[in-house]
Amino acid sequence: MKPKERLAIPRQKPKELVPADRVTNFYEVVSNFDQETAFKEADRCLQCKKPKCMIAGCPIHNNIPKFIGLLRENKIEEAYWAIRETSSLPAVCSRVCPHEFQCEGSCVRGKKGDPVSIGMLERYIADWMVENKKNIMAPCALPNGKKIALVGSGPAGMTTAFYLAHQGYACTIFESLPILGGMLTVGIPAYRLPRNIVNAEFDALKNCGVKIVTDVVIGKDKTLEDLKSEGFEAVFIGVGAHDSRKLGIDGEDLEGVTHGVDYLREVNMGKPVHLGKNVVVVGGGNVAIDVARTALRTGSENVFILYRRTKAEMPASQAEIDHLEEEGVTIEMLAAPVKIHGEGGKLSQIECIRMELGEPDDSGRRSPVPMEGSNFMIDADSIIPAISQNVNLTSKEGVDLNLSRWNTFIVDDDTMQTNIDWVFAGGDAVLGPQTAAKAVYQAKVAAESIHRFVEGLDLREGRFDQES
Ligand SMILES: Cc1cc2nc3c(=O)[nH]c(=O)nc-3n(C[C@H](O)[C@H](O)[C@H](O)COP(=O)(O)OP(=O)(O)OC[C@H]3O[C@@H](n4cnc5c(N)ncnc54)[C@H](O)[C@@H]3O)c2cc1C
Numbered sequence: 001m002k003p004k005e006r007l008a009i010p011r012q013k014p015k016e017l018v019p020a021d022r023v024t025n026f027y028e029v030v031s032n033f034d035q036e037t038a039f040k041e042a043d044r045c046l047q048c049k050k051p052k053c054m055i056a057g058c059p060i061h062n063n064i065p066k067f068i069g070l071l072r073e074n075k076i077e078e079a080y081w082a083i084r085e086t087s088s089l090p091a092v093c094s095r096v097c098p099h100e101f102q103c104e105g106s107c108v109r110g111k112k113g114d115p116v117s118i119g120m121l122e123r124y125i126a127d128w129m130v131e132n133k134k135n136i137m138a139p140c141a142l143p144n145g146k147k148i149a150l151v152g153s154g155p156a157g158m159t160t161a162f163y164l165a166h167q168g169y170a171c172t173i174f175e176s177l178p179i180l181g182g183m184l185t186v187g188i189p190a191y192r193l194p195r196n197i198v199n200a201e202f203d204a205l206k207n208c209g210v211k212i213v214t215d216v217v218i219g220k221d222k223t224l225e226d227l228k229s230e231g232f233e234a235v236f237i238g239v240g241a242h243d244s245r246k247l248g249i250d251g252e253d254l255e256g257v258t259h260g261v262d263y264l265r266e267v268n269m270g271k272p273v274h275l276g277k278n279v280v281v282v283g284g285g286n287v288a289i290d291v292a293r294t295a296l297r298t299g300s301e302n303v304f305i306l307y308r309r310t311k312a313e314m315p316a317s318q319a320e321i322d323h324l325e326e327e328g329v330t331i332e333m334l335a336a337p338v339k340i341h342g343e344g345g346k347l348s349q350i351e352c353i354r355m356e357l358g359e360p361d362d363s364g365r366r367s368p369v370p371m372e373g374s375n376f377m378i379d380a381d382s383i384i385p386a387i388s389q390n391v392n393l394t395s396k397e398g399v400d401l402n403l404s405r406w407n408t409f410i411v412d413d414d415t416m417q418t419n420i421d422w423v424f425a426g427g428d429a430v431l432g433p434q435t436a437a438k439a440v441y442q443a444k445v446a447a448e449s450i451h452r453f454v455e456g457l458d459l460r461e462g463r464f465d466q467e468s
Pocket of ligand 1: 096097098151152153154155156157174175176177180181182183184187188189216217218219238239240241242261264286287290392394395426427428429433434435436437439
């Protein structure tokens with residue numbers, strides 16, 4: 001096919017459930033490409049010699065032109081293994097990565113039109129493997145008799161276990177909750193990431209000999225030192241960021257105020273939660289959007305998002321904002337809560353203030369400035385602050401691990417080693433709330449370091465992540 005012909009193919013769109021059919025259930029909203037659509041989209045890739053999508057866009061540097069090239073040749077299984085060379089979670093990342101800010105945001109085709117739909121092509125390949133009952137994990141090395149403990153079963157813990165199990169380490173994941181997957185299962189709703197996708201990754205890890213222990217809180221039921229005494233030669237901390245950040249305003253302790261990730265955790269763990277008819281969600285990121293869309297699915301009728309900047313500054317992806325609005329959530333822009341009013345210990349109204357945009361702040365976005373005297377009230381049954389999360393530090397009980405001023409674990413960025421040589425950390429526990437792909441990358445770096453540490457090798461010389 002000539003480049004001109006490739007350029008003439010429009011970006012292919014996936015089918016989606018219509019909004020009225022979405023909000024009554026948790027079925028996946030976006031369908032996979034069918035074969036014809038996937039091949040058509042793959043034909044749009046220009047196979048750049050210096051692919052920015054891979055080098056600058058993808059946090060784990062997936063070889064995007066290679067897997068798209070193989071897909072084009074109908075070598076789908078080979079395409080999958082090309083992704084697996086760098087990614088521990090293709091089916092997950094293809095669904096939840098913020099592609100428009102990463103690979104697709106760097107695609108040259110995006111300069112004069114629409115970028116290649118890289119996420120959907122990755123998903124097509126990953127789902128094809130599952131649909132065709134192919135093994136999604138390469139065989140692991142024979143056991144080397146060395147034990148490693150992973151604290152937390154989110155993408156960071158899963159990825160560290162994935163790479164170490166492949167090298168023959170006996171890995172045990174300790175998870176405080178009864179369900180596995182971290183924010184992939186207790187945060188992100190199933191309509192964006194079906195649970196069978198995450199479960200398949202755990203099945204593959206178990207087939208590789210990874211042991212999984214749930215309902216154990218490290219730092220409380222067992223300490224890091226206990227793990228060392230039990231013969232684990234190194235420990236990886238991937239505990240994420242699960243403590244909701246508070247608004248810090250009067251009335252936050254009233255009944256009817258539930259924080260974002262706490263609400264999502266309850267729903268995702270199958271507990272019956274009803275927020276009432278009128279719900280106000282505070283925030284503009286992924287979590288706020290997931291909370292608002294979930295509230296509709298758990299029976300609320302009028303769901304508002306209160307955001308202190310404008311839609312243009314929302315850190316969520318455009319596709320998520322579109323889905324949110326299609327489903328009937330209203331975004332109340334340039335407004336912030338100042339006080340929560342109640343009667344008899346229960347929330348009744350939220351007092352808000354109008355904002356205007358001032359000078360850009362450290363993030364480059366114009367900062368919201370309150371407009372004096374512009375206070376107004378909103379009646380609500382529930383308010384859900386979803387403005388960020390902090391790291392829960394229970395896991396460090398009894399050990400003197402260094403922390404940053406944001407109470408995240410401090411590591412050497414090149415190795416993910418903490419100030420205690422046998423303890424490594426990565427993912428949201430180090431970065432604060434970020435993305436699955438960034439957790440995967442840090443976990444990969446940590447896995448390589450743990451191997452080097454256990455083998456008595458130099459932690460820095462000749463690493464995979466220093467090769468290019
Ligand atoms: C609602 C929501 C939506 C999101 N949407 C996206 C998205 O669309 N795209 C994207 O890329 N990212 C998204 N993220 C962020 C992404 O999920 C996280 O960045 C990622 O899961 C971090 O991985 P992690 O392994 O570091 O931590 P987590 O996934 O948080 O996993 C940490 C695990 O450690 C366990 N744990 C904690 N303390 C202990 C302890 N003391 N002992 C034992 N276990 C412990 C926790 O229970 C948890 O299972 C979203 C997050 C949320 C909350």
